[in-house]
Amino acid sequence: MKRRDFFKSATVLTAGSAVAALAAPAIAQSNVTWRMVTTWPKNFPGLGVGAQKLADRITKASGGRLTVQVFAAGEMVPPLGALDAVIDGSAEMSHGTPYYWQNKSQGLSFFTGVPFGMTSRELTAWVRYLGGQEIWDEIYDQFGVQGFMSGDTGTQAGGWFRNELTGVADIQGLRFRTPGLGGQVWGKLGASVTNMAAGEIFAALQSGTLDAAEFVGPYNDLALGFYQIAKNYYFPSFVEPGLATEVVVSKAKFQALPEDLQEIVRVCAQASYDDVAADMYANDPRALNALVSEHGVQVRRFPEEILEAGAKASMELIAEIREGGDPLTKKVAESFVAGFNLLRQRTEGTDMPYLAAREKYIKY
Numbered sequence: 001m002k003r004r005d006f007f008k009s010a011t012v013l014t015a016g017s018a019v020a021a022l023a024a025p026a027i028a029q030s031n032v033t034w035r036m037v038t039t040w041p042k043n044f045p046g047l048g049v050g051a052q053k054l055a056d057r058i059t060k061a062s063g064g065r066l067t068v069q070v071f072a073a074g075e076m077v078p079p080l081g082a083l084d085a086v087i088d089g090s091a092e093m094s095h096g097t098p099y100y101w102q103n104k105s106q107g108l109s110f111f112t113g114v115p116f117g118m119t120s121r122e123l124t125a126w127v128r129y130l131g132g133q134e135i136w137d138e139i140y141d142q143f144g145v146q147g148f149m150s151g152d153t154g155t156q157a158g159g160w161f162r163n164e165l166t167g168v169a170d171i172q173g174l175r176f177r178t179p180g181l182g183g184q185v186w187g188k189l190g191a192s193v194t195n196m197a198a199g200e201i202f203a204a205l206q207s208g209t210l211d212a213a214e215f216v217g218p219y220n221d222l223a224l225g226f227y228q229i230a231k232n233y234y235f236p237s238f239v240e241p242g243l244a245t246e247v248v249v250s251k252a253k254f255q256a257l258p259e260d261l262q263e264i265v266r267v268c269a270q271a272s273y274d275d276v277a278a279d280m281y282a283n284d285p286r287a288l289n290a291l292v293s294e295h296g297v298q299v300r301r302f303p304e305e306i307l308e309a310g311a312k313a314s315m316e317l318i319a320e321i322r323e324g325g326d327p328l329t330k331k332v333a334e335s336f337v338a339g340f341n342l343l344r345q346r347t348e349g350t351d352m353p354y355l356a357a358r359e360k361y362i363k364y
Helices: 003-023 047-061 079-087 106-111 120-129 132-141 180-188 198-207 218-224 251-256 259-295 304-324 327-361
Strands: 032-038 066-071 093-096 145-154 159-161 175-177 192-194 232-235 243-250 298-301
Touching: 032 047, 032 079, 047 066, 047 093, 047 145, 047 243, 047 259, 066 259, 079 093, 079 145, 079 198, 079 243, 106 132, 106 180, 106 327, 120 132, 120 145, 120 243, 120 327, 132 145, 132 327, 145 251, 145 259, 180 192, 180 304, 198 218, 218 259, 243 251, 243 259, 251 259, 304 327
Parallel strands: 032 066, 032 093, 175 192, 232 298
Antiparallel strands: 093 243, 145 243, 159 232
């Protein structure tokens, strides 16, 4: 090859390489670090640890191409400011639960849990296979974010009460920490309802600002120390039958990721949802045993009068939302009710008869 031809070929190759480099996604040429702000205290059992494990899982699965740094409640933003941090761009991810943001859209509460509504397995089926995720996306599109289920607590505990409950009359004026649609149901029963983050509840109980509080269940509640103030622990919750947590990402930054990193985020969130469920199931009974045997907690069931009134209030609330909510919230409610009526056939026709038989006959 003549010297002139060699340099001509080299020039063509160099130009072609430059064009290829320009055509490649810029994000693929360097590692990315995202900040995840959470609503949970640092190292909080189940949920806070779940957020850290999710971040670690994404970082490892991506080979460090997408590194997620976790900031516990208050380290970067206040706990109930986590979603706003993603919306305003000061963080790329948040870890919390959708009903914390019902002031933005009441429809978001349906993706945490509905009083007397779906169990966690039913909720998962609705979100993943019966159109729930698509409507959830519509709501969050208004704020430029994307939500994924990231944790499952199962059916929660009903809450901690200073005094034993004998009926609906005992709820009147009760100052109760309980959020979401469940809080609205307790409000219909006569309670004075408020929401606050996990790390704020103990002080409010201790000071007398609250008469009662619910958070999740024994695994979390033991760590939060509620047993030091209130000894009456009610089971099960009828307003949070299958609560889900979420991880929210900036939609623009998520879509800017290569497709494989987007899939890693999705799959890791799903794995986290299932992992948190196993963690809670394994540790709730251990924690409850400790609460009873070491701290003198009295485990109680809600009186039938309260359960019946709660069910009535729940149906009234859902009817009000279906009739008078904003268009997207009404769309969520209609989809939820349709999914609920389908999925309860499996739960009540198969799971419940089996569990009743197991309870009756199996003693090891």
